[in-house]
Amino acid sequence: MxxxxxxxxxxxxxxxxxxxxxxxxxxxxxxxxxxxCDPKADSTLYLHNGxxxxxxxxxLREKRSRAQLDDLVHEGYNGIMCAESGGPMPGLGxxxxxxxxxxxxxxxxxAFEILQPDxxxxxxxxxxxxxxFAMPIREGxxxxxxxVTSGENMAVxxxxxxxxxxxxxxxxxxxxxxxVVLNRRNVPNEQEKVEELCGEIRSEIVCxxxxxxxxxxxxxxxxxxxxxxxxxxxxxxxxxxADYMLTLPEGEDE
Amino acid sequence: MGxxxxxxxxxxxxxxxxxxxxxLYELGGMTVLHDPxxxxxxxxxxxxxxxxxxxxxxxxxxLDEMTAVLGDDSVIIRDVVRAAKDLKPRFITLCGASIxxxxxxDYRGVARLIEKETGIPVLPVATDGLKSYVxxxxxxxxxxxxxxxxxxxxxxxxxxxxxxxxxxxxxxxxNADAMKKVFTDAGYSVRVFAMGETFENLQEAYQAECNVVVxxxxxxxxxxxxxxxxxxxxxxxxxxxxxxERILQAVKTGTxxxxxxxxxxxxxxxxxxxxxxxxxxxxxxxxxxxYPDIDEGLDEDLLLQEMEKxxxxxxxxxxxxGRRGNAVFIPFPHEGYSGRLFRKDIxxxxxxxxxxxxxxxxxx
Numbered sequence: 066m067x068x069x070x071x072x073x074x075x076x077x078x079x080x081x082x083x084x085x086x087x088x089x090x091x092x093x094x095x096x097x098x099x100x101x102c103d104p105k106a107d108s109t110l111y112l113h114n115g116x117x118x119x120x121x122x123x124x125l126r127e128k129r130s131r132a133q134l135d136d137l138v139h140e141g142y143n144g145i146m147c148a149e150s151g152g153p154m155p156g157l158g159x160x161x162x163x164x165x166x167x168x169x170x171x172x173x174x175x176a177f178e179i180l181q182p183d184x185x186x187x188x189x190x191x192x193x194x195x196x197x198f199a200m201p202i203r204e205g206x207x208x209x210x211x212x213v214t215s216g217e218n219m220a221v222x223x224x225x226x227x228x229x230x231x232x233x234x235x236x237x238x239x240x241x242x243x244x245v246v247l248n249r250r251n252v253p254n255e256q257e258k259v260e261e262l263c264g265e266i267r268s269e270i271v272c273x274x275x276x277x278x279x280x281x282x283x284x285x286x287x288x289x290x291x292x293x294x295x296x297x298x299x300x301x302x303x304x305x306x307a308d309y310m311l312t313l314p315e316g317e318d319e
Numbered sequence: 320m321g322x323x324x325x326x327x328x329x330x331x332x333x334x335x336x337x338x339x340x341x342x343l344y345e346l347g348g349m350t351v352l353h354d355p356x357x358x359x360x361x362x363x364x365x366x367x368x369x370x371x372x373x374x375x376x377x378x379x380x381x382l383d384e385m386t387a388v389l390g391d392d393s394v395i396i397r398d399v400v401r402a403a404k405d406l407k408p409r410f411i412t413l414c415g416a417s418i419x420x421x422x423x424x425d426y427r428g429v430a431r432l433i434e435k436e437t438g439i440p441v442l443p444v445a446t447d448g449l450k451s452y453v454x455x456x457x458x459x460x461x462x463x464x465x466x467x468x469x470x471x472x473x474x475x476x477x478x479x480x481x482x483x484x485x486x487x488x489x490x491x492x493x494n495a496d497a498m499k500k501v502f503t504d505a506g507y508s509v510r511v512f513a514m515g516e517t518f519e520n521l522q523e524a525y526q527a528e529c530n531v532v533v534x535x536x537x538x539x540x541x542x543x544x545x546x547x548x549x550x551x552x553x554x555x556x557x558x559x560x561x562x563x564e565r566i567l568q569a570v571k572t573g574t575x576x577x578x579x580x581x582x583x584x585x586x587x588x589x590x591x592x593x594x595x596x597x598x599x600x601x602x603x604x605x606x607x608x609x610y611p612d613i614d615e616g617l618d619e620d621l622l623l624q625e626m627e628k629x630x631x632x633x634x635x636x637x638x639x640x641g642r643r644g645n646a647v648f649i650p651f652p653h654e655g656y657s658g659r660l661f662r663k664d665i666x667x668x669x670x671x672x673x674x675x676x677x678x679x680x681x682x683x
Binding site for chain 1: 390420421422423424425427428429431432435
């Protein structure tokens with residue numbers, strides 16, 4: 066089982082990248098599980114024609130321990146299995162604890178053993194701000210982390226912070242950094258800035274996604290870009306990234 | 320279970336952390352409860368009959384607000400490493416109550432760091448202080464087996480394990496001994512997890528041809544060993560000759576068996592307690608078992624309705640206050656429910672010699 070966590074600054078295109086990757090893996094005939102780890106619960110939106118699936122925490126609030134695995138995981142475009150942790154209303158509760166609770170709910174229901182995905186992708190909110198947001202990279206979840214960034218300064222700073230957290234947790238047996246995804250915003254010196262970041266965090270650009278308005282156009286149509294524009298350079302680069310990810314070591318569920 | 324759960328007339332079962340401490344008490348480890356304090360005194364003063372008679376290394380981390388808010392794991396790591404270097408336990412168990420749970424404390428990661436620094440195996444048992452002892456004891460036993468039992472051991476014919484044996488459910492060593500005797504008299508060699516047993520003996524757990532699950536705390540390790548070692552399990556407490564014989568027959572089948580599931584759902588004798596115990600006793604009496612508040616919970620109003628319908632109630636004395644109607648109440652103390660309050664009245668209820676009919680006559 067290949068297990069990846071995708072981090073990056075808010076709004077940088079993590080969910081779009083994750084969704085496109087899920088589609089690319091599904092095209093190869095692989096069984097994919099995409100888990101959104103954000104209270105907004107919008108990671109898998111375009112795998113369900115723009116319809117929101119019920120987040121895990123919402124199901125747990127209603128059904129408590131009676132919630133079944135089927136209530137938590139929903140099949141979307143091309144058989145991709147989708148789950149959203151969800152979380153509290155803005156300004157209330159504890160979003161980090163929420164993610165941890167959602168993960169525990171999947172684990173308690175033997176989700177990985179029953180669903181047997183070939184690839185699991187965790188799409189994680191912005192930054193590793195507390196223990197809950199580090200859950201996806203802890204032992205037993207993701208094995209590899211991808212950081213999505215553009216050349217914008219705030220995105221680069223966020224990427225550096227995330228890499229720092231991953232490095233700090235290395236001795237605990239956490240996931241390791243598998244590379245940086247450059248999601249271009251076409252800012253000046255974009256390539257150089259991200260290469261400089263990679264030098265500092267001892268990583269490399271493993272994917273260079275071109276700026277393409279058709280990505281936004283697909284989202285306007287509530288479709289994955291891989292479905293609507295399967296032949297564009299963006300889609301080819303996503304497929305190349307998927308190929309690279311499958312060269313990384315697989316993890317084993319306990 | 321509803322969104323609310325109140326207790327007006329009845330008490331609650333002891334928490335998961337007590338289950339962890341109880342399950343591992345005799346195995347030569349050091350158990351660290353990550354918590355400000357409080358949970359430890361509940362365990363030591365109420366739930367642990369061995370506390371004043373035998374040593375065991377039970378520690379509380381003394382978690383404070385700033386350490387929790389800042390996620391400063393270095394404090395517990397430093398303290399555990401220092402204590403472990405002094406005391407040299409055979410292994411260390413890390414469990415915790417609700418505050419570490421809420422801040423998503425990283426049990427596995429911290430266990431790995433402590434292990435690296437001390438060279439002593441560390442078991443992460445991610446309790447949350449919100450569930451009952453059943454959950455904690457089950458998680459602890461499973462983790463211990465995962466780490467220390469020799470999974471590739473060859474099966475020994477006639478070897479069985481008794482799983483889920485802790486004082487929280489069985490209180491007295493005589494109960495553990497009586498259960499063991501049921502099987503040794505029938506020619507089996509027995510390992511008891513974990514009362515009166517050695518670390519080395521339990522490392523041989525995978526030599527068993529069957530696991531007998533005598534309390535619901537034993538289910539988690541039994542299912543784990545079924546999955547990892549294809550060892551079938553039989554559920555039931557040998558509380559009297561009839562149940563003992565049925566369990567012995569079930570063990571011979573080499574398949575998973577639930578021998579105490581033939582109780583009468585409309586029975587007028589209500590047995591309230593830990594699930595497998597309640598079902599076992601109810602099977603003998605053709606009564607109805609109820610196992611409130613063990614992990615899943617049962618709303619108190621439903622419990623009281625059932626108590627009102629019953630003609631006889633066999634339960635821990637603290638349930639007496641929930642009795643409605645004219646049911647005869649037969650006290651049957653349970654350490655996991657009333658702690659030490661009625662400890663002296665806890666009977667030897669395991670083994671072929673136990674006769675529930677006689678017990679009822681004596682207690683009426």
